[in-house]
Amino acid sequence: MNLEVEEDNSFVASNQVVHNCVFCGLCVDPETEVATNPGLKPIKDIKVGERVLTHTGAYRRVSKIWRFSYTGPIYEVKAMGKPNSLLCTSDHRLLTVKRPSSKKRDKRLLRVTEPVEMVPPKDAKAGDYLLTPIPKKVIRLRNFSVKWNSSAGVKVMKLRTEPDLFRLIGYYLAEGSIGEGSRVVYLSFGSSEQELVEDARGLLRRYFGKEPYSQKLAHHVINVRLGLTFAMLFFMNFGRGAANKTLPDWVFFASKEKQVQLIKGMWLGDGCVVRQSRQKYLNITTTSKVLAYQLQTVLTRLGVVSAIHCEIRKNRLPAYRLNVFGRWAVKLAGMMGIPFEHNPSKFVDKFLMNEDYVFSPIESISSSQVANREVMDITVEDDHTFVGQGIVQHNCVDACPFDALFMTNDYELSSYDKPSLKYSPEQLAIPPKTEGYTFRVKIDPEKGTATHG
Template structure:
């Protein structure tokens, strides 16, 4: 081709040739200047010249002139989005104090005019008088006689209130109270209890005048598209696109879209068969959840990252118990504060928000740990020049054998090659108990034990390749470690390994009350695993970094120092270990025990260490629950991001970036005069913590007619017409905790929406959604909406509550396997249409 043609010219000509079209030089220039290539490709002409292009442009101009403008294009009103401000920073105890105080005082102001409340601190001055007070629900329980006790608190104190079962209507109301909601009560105070005769909620006032716009505009509401899922019903969404471009949708000005990640590979997960690395977990294996139930693993997620991660340490050292991505939620609580006590129940908090003052949860259990009666060795090879020990094929695993494993972890080494193997122990002269146990154990197994004494060090050798092969599992790359197999012993066996470790590499001391045991070792992974196993049996330890002098094998002091780690325990829970050292006295009570649930234990967070990590991270999805236990800490099985096993079976588009790119392509088919207001949901890329930030960083930002909202957010039209948008993540918890809507809540999604309006809070119970604690509670419903829109439940509702239009807009996703298991029936392809001038509303079914 001639040199005067540019690269762009060449590409246009090549494209036309591929489509069996030829172009003149003048026509090529017009195609390039006026960007007509796509339209030319649709022509039936073979030879493209300037006359054909002129007729093409004239025809398009004529079509444009004759096209009747849609009504929505001719009208406009003032439009703004009120988004929630989200600042990313580390959260402190003071943020929780401010958050709960903000929630209390905002909701108190909504009720204070209807009742004349007194503070809880002043209630004792009004015995036998009818009083009113406003409080946050701290605890709920039922007495043995069937009465309901509601424990309320305000900034001045707490009080227990009683609702008797003799008043059936009031009793039913009391049974549907949620933890952490703010209520007003009236009743009589006597015998240190307030006997309630009326319960008051903030609730929204009745709206007398229904607001309307003075222009002929309308809007539609959709949600839960789930583009990228194999269950995404693209044919229905294409029907929606066709409808929005039709004459029927000529008044539509707005589309409201209510929207709808991980741990390191060495992390140990508690399965029904014991502790196991997360990278080795298989689908179908059972793991223990925070509700103390065994549930099957549904999916295993795996993705590669290069980002900052969080190391959570429950000791005053830089030794993390677990390392995980910043957005991964952890079950945690703050038990005390100086100003307004926060309920001691846990909630899901993203790792990057955790700081000193939180306590992390674990579960005490012995169920998955099973005893081992004997150890099997491989056949002994022929005798070599070195005197070798002959072993039986099976040896009983008694307390001496287990203690020797502990002694090896402290002061043992192993040498193994193709021909022979040697197990060695090195003990100082003071370690008489350790020496006697090894000698007794060697006699039982009829082993040839070689002993050599030099200075203050006694060296003991056993030449046996099968024995060396056995002990090599505890000595990988010259670093002491304990495989998961041995961590899965019951406490009655495992304590003897700990006993051996203390005899060889530790010390113990008696005190006036009880005692203290220490284990010192240079292998941090070994001590972390020992600690983790003991915690499942309710034994609490402290792990810290120390520095000390080291010695050669022959007792010679080496001048340089080396870091080592110390595992110590001294409280009441450690009696199964302390008893082995002769401690019988009563010890102080364990301060970390969680009083409200016998199977939980608490670990106070000391540090959240931020560090860079490049590599793979993993996550699990669990059936019928939302958690699993990793390294002794309860984690949320939040939605996985990235590649997981068998992902192609569940996703048609495998990456979030491409999912949003394809969604942008679909939404681009909507006419540009229609504003699309999009907010995120719990399956979107921005994480689950609420308020959720906008989706502005995705491919959707390429669209000119899109507006981004946080979750929650409010859209205000014509300066005073308010549309509240909240995805609805808290509705699952509300349906589960409220008996009166438990059966119908998923079928009639307006029921939980009414309950949040009554409470004037989008997530009344702290922990029902992943809430970010801030100076102000952004989930309080401060302004009364004209329309309240939600999604999440995948079912449709259109209802009026006190002249507020409630809309749950269904989904464009088919019925998933999880929904089948739960018995939920979604309503795909149904959306809500609202005429903003007349306030008439209807559901449109695309099926």
């Protein structure tokens, strides 16, 4: 038997200090970006009580935070379409589809979506699919209220959350800013984008009831500005400063028709069609890492797969380029109603998608030895998974920290067949297959192993 002891993780038995039963050798680097509700946050900044995205597409509560000093192999796993690699311990399990090779001469990996299983990186290979869940939640908000104090008392204004408002939000995310220490909202367009200028002016007038002002600036820029407390407070919900732009939950979880207009406004403001010799694709660029992740997730809710490329620029903020290729670009262009003449005889597509997941192939896996390195994990209620660096992975669970056999009130653990004999609560809930009630176990204390007799 063993005990779980809060905080100190130890107890005294027979005048000896003994480590209690909490184990987590399944950890990640503290900088791992975790999908929260509905943003992105390094795991080192996650707090108990926050909700994180799980393999079910739902958001579950974090119940524990774990920090350890780790010595051993660290694996770097790079998934296609994700801007950063995942750094994790060798036993940290990832939701994976292990792709078999074709029986043909080329031995290429087959495009399969099952079986889905939790696999440690040491047992995965380049080309296997890693899974990203598609959030299922939908918020159907009819009106958004803005409340503030004025000299005349408390004021409340409401905006109808129509698809056109979402296109205006897209314009702000792409081209918007708020004057420092003022209530003025700016939307900046190129001098050749007169159609967008008129659309933005009309939307501002329609939703805020005041005529915006346009001004031509140097470098072929047209500024559309609106000085109104109501408008300033509304757009503050989406962040101030290009690198701080984000989507609040009622936009992130909005219905499909609204999110199509959000993406359209963002693309018209900060996007382009990229033409290369052998391909043509759609691009949206932002300096906000969180917004790039959120837009990639919104696209999956629309049935579109995208890839994020992070460009490090000297003396400038990193640029996160959201690229939509192949059949996904054709689909998105059709949804947005923009011209995109691209009809190849065959689409070369590395990704797969179904109603629950995006399947992204592993680009590379490598490992290196580390000593006394800090690693972290979390425990997530109900689903016991979370999404880090865009990849579903198993969370940390309470189990025995030693490679040994222990008794529970219900089952003899030696009857389970599992490497290293470490068990999670979910696994212990499944009775072992037994024949009678006698178990023979051979324990080698020098080698630290145990085998079934």
